[in-house]
Amino acid sequence: MKKNAVLTLSLVLLLITLLTACTQDRPPDSSTPAPAAYDGVFAGSYGTLYFNGDGQSIELRVTPELAERTGLPTGENKGTYVFLFHNESIRYDLAEYFRITIDGTSYQFNSVRGRNDPQTVAFYSVNDESEMLVFDKQEE
Numbered sequence: 484m485k486k487n488a489v490l491t492l493s494l495v496l497l498l499i500t501l502l503t504a505c506t507q508d509r510p511p512d513s514s515t516p517a518p519a520a521y522d523g524v525f526a527g528s529y530g531t532l533y534f535n536g537d538g539q540s541i542e543l544r545v546t547p548e549l550a551e552r553t554g555l556p557t558g559e560n561k562g563t564y565v566f567l568f569h570n571e572s573i574r575y576d577l578a579e580y581f582r583i584t585i586d587g588t589s590y591q592f593n594s595v596r597g598r599n600d601p602q603t604v605a606f607y608s609v610n611d612e613s614e615m616l617v618f619d620k621q622e623e
Contacts (some may be wrong), residue, residue: 517574518574518575518576518600518601519536519601520534520536520537520538521534521536521538521575521601521604522534522535522536523536523620523621523623524620524621524623525603525604525618525619525620525621526618526619526621527616527617527618527619528546529545529546529548529549529616529618530543530544530545530546530549530618531543531544531618532604532618534564539563539564539565540561540562540563540564541561541562541563541564541583542559542560542561542562543555543559543560543562543583544558544559544560545557549616552608552609552610553590553592553608553609554590554609555583555585555590556585556586560585560586561585562583562584562585562586563583563584564581564582564583564584565581565582565584566578566580566581566582566594566599567579567580567581567582568580575594575599575604576597576599576600577596578594578596578599579593579594579596580592580593580594581593581594581604581606592606592607592609592616593606593607593612594606594607595607595615598615598617601620602619602620603617603618603619603620604617604618605617605618
């Protein structure tokens, strides 16, 4: 009797785990309209990001500290960006990853879900997942 209860409980827990894992393979659903692409200058303690509003192009200047920690190149650089859910492009407010590509090299960061909005770009530090790197939109 005790073995059957343990086996049943184990099967229920396995089923719950599988069902939960399957739902994480689908992008988050949002009934709200997609936000406009980032546009303008966003600054934070680790540098500046400039988005030109096309949803793809980025110019960035990061601090030497961030460059060392992430591998991003120092100085002013131009490239492309994309927000992802797994490997599919998705709007930034639902993304799990933020990828910047410069001269054919990609740098991927975990996006901070619920924190990215038209005024804020936020992702986690590569070396310290408890540290958020936050860039706020600057007034023009």
